Amino acid sequence: MSSPPITAVVPTHNRPDMMRRAVESILAQEYDGPIEVIVVFDACDPVLPDVDIPEGRTLHGVVNERVRGLAGARNTGITGASHELVAFLDDDDAWMPGKLTVQAEAFARHPAAVLVGTAMIVDDGERTHERLVGSTLVDHTMLLHDRLPGLHSSSFVVRRSALMGDLGLIDEALPRSYGEDYDLLLRATALGEVVVVDEPFVTVTWQGQSYFFGRWKDYADALEYLLAKHPDFAEHRRAVGRIESQIAFARVSAGQREDGLRWARRSLAHSPTQVKAALAMLIAARVLTTEQVTRIVQRFGKGI
Known part of the structure; x- marks a missing residue:
């Protein structure tokens, strides 16, 4: 099976050290296909990290000129993406080796899939916790009853044609962009299949540094x-x-x-x-x- 090219979108706001770790986790992916990394600078200076860029990988920086916040920043990356598969990664999170490979395989097995996610590991600064989703297929009714918190946006890979078409972009009208990932999942399950590789392939940082913490x-x-x-x-x-x-x-x-x-x-x-x-x-x-x-x-x- 050939590995399709993937664009990874990393929105960031004044967290250069964390953003560097996120970018390095993408560039280090054990993945045979091309990977384009787009770092979207949201209301901060557009300074890319000084990192080694392996063959088959590219790194670009762009400025969010849409609505300020996570939704506008993600949409800036989506609209600028070169490839059909678009992956999300928050600047304070990191991917684990093999993530994109297992997701590309999931898309190949489920050609009707709109979105493929994975489970995650939560890092609270003192300990880590594995959070599984509990299912390999997620439907709309399941999501109405349960946000399925193990399914984090930093694990999402989405078809760009859906985002630019029937699914639609991230909702920039959402107050402070909070819940944009849940909204996207609800819309995706109303449109087609959401598939989960129910193994942890992303580390999500919960140490109080989130923009939303306590708001x-x-x-x-x-x-x-x-x-x-x-x-x-x-x-x-x-x-x-x-x-x-x-x-x-x-x-x-x-x-x-x-x-x-x-x-x-x-x-x-x-x-x-x-x-x-x-x-x-x-x-x-x-x-x-x-x-x-x-x-x-x-x-x-x-x-x-």
């Missing part, structure tokens, strides 16, 4: 946007209750107590087992703090 109001705004954008959530009580519980937790964590309690009550009315809605109520009642809850879940390699 609770932004989380809530984006989740409300996604809930309105995807009305099929409302067809499943547990699914809509899950999103409402996340909004409730984010609102009370942002200090919007009454709004958070309203969302918590809606969540529990739809799905009484939603733990985050109950936690939102406890935080609103000052029995717990957001910091206590996030510290506990992060010890297990999970996020809120």
Whole structure:
């Protein structure tokens, strides 16, 4: 089987050391086909890392001139990509050897696939946790009920023809670009197959350096946007209750107590087992703090 050429898109903002590690993990891939690396500089100086570039690899830098943020930066890379398969890698993450090979093989086995992802390893700075997805095929109903957090955007390889066509680009209207990967998965599963190589081929860094870390109001705004954008959530009580519980937790964590309690009550009315809605109520009642809850879940390699 020939290895198709792949473009890797790395959005970055003022993290040159992390970005260098990300780029090196792409250039070091054990992959027979050509790899084009596009680093997209978002509101920062366009300075490429000084790295060795092996034969069959190219490295380019471009400036994000679309909407500022992750969505606009990714779209800048997608539209500038030379190849049909486009891979995403955040600047604070890194690929493991063999990643692109197993994904190219998955595309060959599943010619109808729109997107192929992998499982991941979470690095919280003190320990690592393997996070599997639990399935090799992901459908739309599964994603409505569960974000499947083991399926991280830094593992995605997507068909450029779909991104430029029926699937569409990353949604730049999403508040702060939060949840753009979930939105893309929801749209992809409504269009065609999403395939998973359920082995960890990407290391995701969770050490508080994420642009989104602790921005609770932004989380809530984006989740409300996604809930309105995807009305099929409302067809499943547990699914809509899950999103409402996340909004409730984010609102009370942002200090919007009454709004958070309203969302918590809606969540529990739809799905009484939603733990985050109950936690939102406890935080609103000052029995717990957001910091206590996030510290506990992060010890297990999970996020809120």
